[in-house]
Amino acid sequence: MKTYCMLSWLLVLISCQSTISFKIDDSDEVGSENTFLYFAYGSNLLAKRIHIKNPSAKFFSIAQLPNYRLDFENINNSYWNGAAATIVEESDSVVWGALWTLDVKDIPHLDEQEGVNVGLYRVRNVSVHTPDGNTLTARTYQITVDPPKVQVKDMPLERQPSNTYMEVIVRGAFECLLPMKYIGYLVTFPTNGKLARSDVLQLLGSPFTEEAEET
Numbered sequence: 448m449k450t451y452c453m454l455s456w457l458l459v460l461i462s463c464q465s466t467i468s469f470k471i472d473d474s475d476e477v478g479s480e481n482t483f484l485y486f487a488y489g490s491n492l493l494a495k496r497i498h499i500k501n502p503s504a505k506f507f508s509i510a511q512l513p514n515y516r517l518d519f520e521n522i523n524n525s526y527w528n529g530a531a532a533t534i535v536e537e538s539d540s541v542v543w544g545a546l547w548t549l550d551v552k553d554i555p556h557l558d559e560q561e562g563v564n565v566g567l568y569r570v571r572n573v574s575v576h577t578p579d580g581n582t583l584t585a586r587t588y589q590i591t592v593d594p595p596k597v598q599v600k601d602m603p604l605e606r607q608p609s610n611t612y613m614e615v616i617v618r619g620a621f622e623c624l625l626p627m628k629y630i631g632y633l634v635t636f637p638t639n640g641k642l643a644r645s646d647v648l649q650l651l652g653s654p655f656t657e658e659a660e661e662t
């Protein structure tokens with residue numbers, strides 16, 4: 448089982464390396480009054496995923512959020528069929544993510560995607576650092592109830608993300624070129640063996656649809 452897991456991640460890694468596209472956005476849109484910065488650390492690391500509901504999103508930079516840890520919590524999520532990612536305050540931890548610039552008109556779409564109106568996530572303004580030394584304020588989302596800290600390897604089943612969700616995160620992390628050490632940490636989280644709902648797989652397209660056909 449363990450060997451199988453490692454092999455699957457290796458395949459993800461190889462296919463990411465071969466399909467990776469570098470899309471650095473040079474337009475100076477930060478600070479424009481019609482756009483805002485969004486810090487994504489979960490499924491919205493993947494361009495294809497964020498563009499489903501937020502077509503205006505443009506990749507800006509990777510960034511790190513200090514004094515938070517990445518965690519997962521059960522929110523009875525039938526979309527992904529597993530736990531959802533969140534950030535929890537913790538000194539000396541960091542969460543890496545992607546900064547996207549979005550049109551202000553996408554705020555309601557992003558809020559809806561994060562279930563703000565139904566109390567799943569809340570909006571946070573966080574201060575993040577980019578590798579070129581800038582500190583920027585960005586909008587992000589946090590599950591309204593902080594999950595208790597457990598060792599990653601002891602994550603209870605109901606707090607494990609689905610295979611699809613984790614694969615979206617890891618593929619997104621490769622696409623954005625998050626630090627390898629952090630990607631290595633991401634893949635230590637156990638997954639629950641489930642795929643996302645079939646319409647979600649369809650929205651994500653290749654390779655997620657093919658993986659569903661194989662099972």
Ligand SMILES: *[C@@H]1O[C@H](CO)[C@@H](O)[C@H](O)[C@H]1NC(C)=O
Nearest residue numbers: 520521522523524567592605
């Ligand atoms: C998830 O559903 C279960 C069973 O319906 C319920 O007891 C639990 O409170 C729900 N959890 C959340 C986070 O909504």
Ligand SMILES: *[C@@H]1O[C@H](CO)[C@@H](O)[C@H](O)[C@H]1NC(C)=O
Nearest residue numbers: 569570571572573584585586
């Ligand atoms: C985040 O910052 C924006 C812009 O300054 C502000 O309008 C908004 O109320 C802030 N949101 C939160 C949750 O602090």
